Amino acid sequence: MLDRTPIDLANETAEAALRADYDSLGERLARAGLDIAAIKDKAARFAVAVPSWGVGTGGTRFARFPGRGEPRGIMDKLDDCGVIHRLTGATPTVSLHIPWDKAPAADLLAKAAEWGLGFDAMNSNTFQDQPGQLLSYKHGSLSHTDPSVRAQAVEHNIECIEIGQTIGSKALTVWIGDGSNFPGQSDFSRQFDRYMDSARAIYAALPADWRLFTEHKMFEPAFYSTVVQDWGTNYLIATELGEKAFCLVDLGHHAPNTNIEMIVARLVSRGKLGGFHFNDSKYGDDDLDAGSIDPYRLFLVFNELIEAEGKPGFAPAHMLDQSHNVTDPIESLMVSATEVQRAYVQALLVDREALAAHQEANDALMATTTLKRAFRTDVEPILAMARLDKGAAIDPVAAFRASGYRDRVAAERPAAQAGGGGIV
Amino acid sequence: MLDRTPIDLANETAEAALRADYDSLGERLARAGLDIAAIKDKAARFAVAVPSWGVGTGGTRFARFPGRGEPRGIMDKLDDCGVIHRLTGATPTVSLHIPWDKAPAADLLAKAAEWGLGFDAMNSNTFQDQPGQLLSYKHGSLSHTDPSVRAQAVEHNIECIEIGQTIGSKALTVWIGDGSNFPGQSDFSRQFDRYMDSARAIYAALPADWRLFTEHKMFEPAFYSTVVQDWGTNYLIATELGEKAFCLVDLGHHAPNTNIEMIVARLVSRGKLGGFHFNDSKYGDDDLDAGSIDPYRLFLVFNELIEAEGKPGFAPAHMLDQSHNVTDPIESLMVSATEVQRAYVQALLVDREALAAHQEANDALMATTTLKRAFRTDVEPILAMARLDKGAAIDPVAAFRASGYRDRVAAERPAAQAGGGGIV
């Protein structure tokens, strides 16, 4: 599906300069007592999951402007995800969304095997009504006042677990749109009690080796209140459900100005960090490409993760969750995976011994300078060399463009219709 | 279309209590030197336009959950708008959106006449692609890099003016989604220059007795930058275009914590306040019902408008612009029109002479208490009596529910399909 020739040709052209940059960076790092090869190996092992829905063009409530060659279904989506992994070497798993991605397990596994892909967390959907669905989620799902609606939503989540078991997934991510648009519309406490009842029912169906990730979000689609509005409520949920329940942090789901890295640290400290939906944002849940707006914030999140490495049971899931409205989704996902990997590698460079000493001495200036030094290191040669080593592309976007993949699938896949978003 | 009988019956039942409340309020106001009848007359003359698109159920990028009896087109929409006006007596005009509301002028005028409605500002749409549209607005419209796209967008706006002229409209409202999702995607200055060129071309086509309203918005659908991002840029536009150009203030289009009433005062002071899109919001452009989240803020806006009354050329347009996702749109629009009217009447009660004296004396406590006294007056008897006088409903929502209108149109109008919003 993806011709290796243009990748190899481009790599050959770029290799000499890359090796020069890699070597000079290696010398600089060595002066600081760091072994570039060891860091490159860690970079090579770093992985972030791609969301199946991310390879389609996203939209807003105002409009959706489709791109060329949009995937027609999960098989096309897996092809696109495969391309992303082939070119970046950083995205070995795909996260499915049910019912969007329903397909026979054998077909899913076969297609994934073609590309060397596995399956990450399953995602349920009770924030939309599907054709033929018996009861509507207009007024809520897991927290609906009507027990029949809650039962339907619970059942759907259990089905997601069952599907996931057939394809090797080990986690269920639950994000709901439940909330309210008006003061008084919902009784906060009774609504949360209902949510907890439903969550317990789902948790009870979780296999022993699975994890449940619940996701908090400040607002949207509900605009006055959201049932799982912040990490505080998310923590309540994860604690009260049990040891297989964890909090998922989507970087775009917080109030303005929130110190997200501190939330990460709090969840780590109480053993309840499940993982991330990576993306970036300036205003709300903008779902922009990871690291595109505030790359230092992404680094600070990884600074916490590196700090926590080695803690018992610490194994946060890395997933991208973005909406690509004006770019080629494959390109955006490749760049985003690389940006997440970049933040990880930058955080590896932090001199933690020096940092701890500055913190202990209340030397704020040198402590923050210690972080900045790691952050401002241009680790691109490490990332590129890790890619080259595994036969991925030194420059994934250039290789993708040279590959002609988009033209090819645009020819095969019929053009999608422009859509009006939610407002019409 | 709307049986008067249930309205009249309900009014008869409620009239005695209303008169008692009205009289006791009249006595209280008289003690403060205020004539309740004069205020009631002003309330009766107050009007706010209903947006044609507001009578359909709204949605988010995640989903749209249709309601019962959704309007199939502009004729149904005008019926719904007519009901709103009949029951509230406060919404004598409708604001159309092109191309959604395209229809022969004669048909529009005839249907409007049935309900005693007129037409308010025209709204153009260059934030979506329409079926059959030659060039896409995916990367912008009035500020697109491609002059052909800009020309198409300008042409569409001129068509809106032309349609408006056939139905008695006197204003064009321009809101665009142009902006960018990534740092660097657009050159801010060149993009704005292109916008100004297009705006000048539209302005040139404006009839002598028309006004042009441009609307600013901080974000959405663009998530890194918006071309007309705030009142500062909006003011530049209105000033540089000419004396028929004015700024439109949508209450939900500002940064968190923004003092909107102060922006209103600034625009009034420079003669550039065009009018409002009323709604309420807690997080972003939530488009909730006017006054539902922060009624005091709505009052403070009207406090500025009453302060400015009588200034030469001061004639701001009042329009609702909301998205009704979980309520019956007709009910929400009736309540919202009433809430806007309520804020207006409360602002009329402010003792402006006392307020000015407290301001002059820097007596902040008494100044703010003067506003609060007006705000906390329950003016519902005034609003209800104004409605009763014109044959509208004392309790519009109750009357609407009693009327059976929704059931009737639900039987006539086929059920709409649930939609997936922009993300699928």
Add this chain to the structure above:
Amino acid sequence: MLDRTPIDLANETAEAALRADYDSLGERLARAGLDIAAIKDKAARFAVAVPSWGVGTGGTRFARFPGRGEPRGIMDKLDDCGVIHRLTGATPTVSLHIPWDKAPAADLLAKAAEWGLGFDAMNSNTFQDQPGQLLSYKHGSLSHTDPSVRAQAVEHNIECIEIGQTIGSKALTVWIGDGSNFPGQSDFSRQFDRYMDSARAIYAALPADWRLFTEHKMFEPAFYSTVVQDWGTNYLIATELGEKAFCLVDLGHHAPNTNIEMIVARLVSRGKLGGFHFNDSKYGDDDLDAGSIDPYRLFLVFNELIEAEGKPGFAPAHMLDQSHNVTDPIESLMVSATEVQRAYVQALLVDREALAAHQEANDALMATTTLKRAFRTDVEPILAMARLDKGAAIDPVAAFRASGYRDRVAAERPAAQAGGGGIV
């Protein structure tokens, strides 16, 4: 100290109109099945504590502009607090701040008895350095890296408890400024561990019938991170400390757009709501007068409290915590106490049976209208009548101005110096 004559004269003048308003409101409420006398009795029993520091003029980091007759110490402050209670009848207790208010217990009790006052929660201060203090809190207090500093801060809190025991207080409020100004300055987890150690030491010293209130705050005086940054961390603290530990909610300590009433509901649901620091704000911790910026939000908080009334152990503390920079502090505190009481009474008027039915039926419009109806009721006659009944002032501000109290204390108390705030 406060002549009753002008109060009585003013009450006599105003009484007739008040009785007329009270009666007509009584009739309206009776139509809704509500007994105004019962509500008035509840209003009369409602109490909110005044902070001793609130009667002095506040300031910002830029400047402090003193007022006339500023209290010279805790005895003057208690006089001012007594005036507030005498005129409003709503503030029977005072909350002390140590070391600012240190004085012999007998003197404190005697002065309080003069005015019929009691003592509310004690407040410790480890966010400033006091003259003669051994170790500095520049780099933290309860979470400082140096165990000696932590011990000093713990010791101070224990001293506050001891002082409080001598004057009948039953609670300790702990707010600290600990945090960091730079990424990396502090290790979030170790810092929080240190905080917990200190908190446990304080908790261990708490008498059996006392409660510990910990307070969260998003930012200021620390500007990158705060140790107790939000209700999530505050909940962790209260849960891990034990059953005498509760969360205090200051309305101004949250991120922009935060739904505070929902936090209240969550804390109530888990039995961890300790109480409130009431104030209002538009931007940050502005410490403006309660209800002055967003009165509906204050009402929505009380809506949750009324909803929770009767739950076992539910007894939230009500305290004002404001900074009066441009008004007479006594006047602001009187008005603020009344606004808090107003929100309480409005929330009492909510038809909870109807509300629950609308919630159950997902009738968002009628649910929110049910709240709004209560909110827009002008309950001033109830509040004023409750004051009149207990010999307080129908119009506290007018009575205060007529009393000549401020002039009298201005003559006794020497003028304070203007200050430069923190920046010089």
Add this chain to the structure above:
Amino acid sequence: MLDRTPIDLANETAEAALRADYDSLGERLARAGLDIAAIKDKAARFAVAVPSWGVGTGGTRFARFPGRGEPRGIMDKLDDCGVIHRLTGATPTVSLHIPWDKAPAADLLAKAAEWGLGFDAMNSNTFQDQPGQLLSYKHGSLSHTDPSVRAQAVEHNIECIEIGQTIGSKALTVWIGDGSNFPGQSDFSRQFDRYMDSARAIYAALPADWRLFTEHKMFEPAFYSTVVQDWGTNYLIATELGEKAFCLVDLGHHAPNTNIEMIVARLVSRGKLGGFHFNDSKYGDDDLDAGSIDPYRLFLVFNELIEAEGKPGFAPAHMLDQSHNVTDPIESLMVSATEVQRAYVQALLVDREALAAHQEANDALMATTTLKRAFRTDVEPILAMARLDKGAAIDPVAAFRASGYRDRVAAERPAAQAGGGGIV
């Protein structure tokens, strides 16, 4: 005052590694068609002014924790500023604040000459009351209701100009705290009219070769409204005053989520950008060290400035304006000056031809990648080499610590008292 020996010794030790890094960076840049020497020369010419008040320890309304060796007056401050310039080579001018820095012109000039310093913009102060001041600014200054207060404030600004003329300054920066804390406290329009009258009086006194910089700020010290609240109002002021009036942008004075770089572009496009007060912030006007919270935002601001380079009359002033509460002010100012310079140099590396082509082609991904490539380049070798060339320190903080300067001045200058901030 500052021994060169430790600087030179440290430079000698570090020089070899620096040259290696510089050379390898030079090769990388050369591959991209960039001449590192030319960039280094531009870096060397880049300058940012230091605020005289910045070398003292700052504080909040809660407390001020003094540092060691705090400057006793303007002469000490100039010494500290001189050290900053000597070690960074990037801060050749100092911005004075009147009345804090009043001193005989000859003394100021002599002391500045010792260190090779000049004087930047003058800053007036009408946000505090000074001992002996006739009228108070408690209720405003340039916009006060009382014409005598306004006259006093205007007079003070004119005095600042006069002082500035004696020491070679060419600009006056006006920032006021005027605003209001309560709805209704001030009439927005009349207040702004009064402000404009005062501003015109100051403008009239401006020498022909001077510029007037007015500064906007969203909030603090006023917490409901600020007279010059945003760039829109600031633009009105600059436009209506005349061609010597310009807008100053302080990075911390905006609403949450504001796109500041876009404001910069708008002001540039209309010829009204006066310059900057650089700092960083996470919540409000936190006044943290430049680039310490969001370095990419600082880069994006400079991206606009480089884009605008060469426009006629484009000469924005660069000034730091920070509050150093927990670090050594000299160290923070050195690091901050360097961070501003870093952003400038990174912005110089942007391939503007490629960027423009991507923008024209709506290739958002490559456009933003073009910016990111420049941003992620570690330009420290360029900055360090520019410093080395002029005899400044390769590592200014290390050199400062080695110099013993702080110990020396701590011995000379008596310890300052801890302060209580504005709240006590």
